[in-house]
Amino acid sequence: MRVCLAIVLTIALAVPVWAAPAPPASSPNQTATAAPAPPPAAAPAPPALPHCTEESEGAACVWGRVEGFDAGSVQMHGLPIELVGVTVPGRKDLCGNRVSRDEFDCARPARKKMAELVRGGVACDIVDVAGGQLWGRCHTIDGDLGRLLILAGVARAAKDGPYEEPQLQAITAKRGLWATEIILPRDWEAAKRKATDN
Template sequence: MAPFDKLLHRRRDSRLRPFLPGVVAGVLLAALGASPGADAASRHMITGTASVIDGDTIEIHGARIRLHAVDAIESRQRCLLSDGTEWRCGADAAKALSEKIGQAPVECRVTDKDRYGRFVAKCFQRGEDLNAWLVASGWAVAYRQYGKDYVSRESEAKAAKRGVWASQFVMPWDWRRGKR
């Protein structure tokens, strides 16, 4: 029996148990040619048919994925049109993403995990960056706290009054804090 196999099969020696996950991870990372300190999430791809959870979160094969560097209007959030009419802009943002995605496969390049355990990713469909599409269409804003990738797309959408930019709205991060 190889020394590593002996290590794995020594169940009675509880002193080794805390180290086994690290040893196994190190061996796997070495086999993949990565350094143990490398972020495994950054090399992860998730591909498949996506279900829209809300305007900036999707699910593929049971994995929740938060779209990187964008913040969509919250599903229950409302916006105010210039004529004083309220509209369900948050629900419309989620609906727009759902219609965009349809049943075609989505490929997500995971960059991180958030504090809720969701993957954070840039997602693509047929080569098109869905995160960029959301912001450029006015259904999400650039989430500068997490990246500046889509700031220029937001400026274009705002100037053209696309999506929520055709109305008055509270930024999603402020709305979540109770500013309504």
């Protein structure tokens, strides 16, 4: 199974991740008397994409620009990849704000943070395939994606996952959804009590 997955991913990833934008087409309204425009300044090189390393822990690694994402998953090269060790609120989970007395989609802060983090690309070690779903540990140029989401307080550590310490740091610092004014769904409150009781 791992060899098959590695072969399929190798073939799928043979396509270039991005290409430089095409130069603008000349306008038919330009006259021959117009002075030529100075050459455009060289655009800064795009930041290096995160890439797979020899120390990858999974059977395969997928890297490149993210085509789509949700609060706890990314999609690259048409492959949806769920983050291992991370639990994010569902779209139907509502959080409240004690100060403004508003309710909001608890997953919205995670989606916003995910957008910031994946802008520069992602490299994901595929560590499991279950029920047709790929599960991976992903990295951005800033570090481990799951750890960064949990440290920001917009996701929580999955049971028996590797992120209990970053979660405790986020709870202690009252970051993101762990802020004092936020009213959490019950399962998040239970996770908060468990983390602070230990």
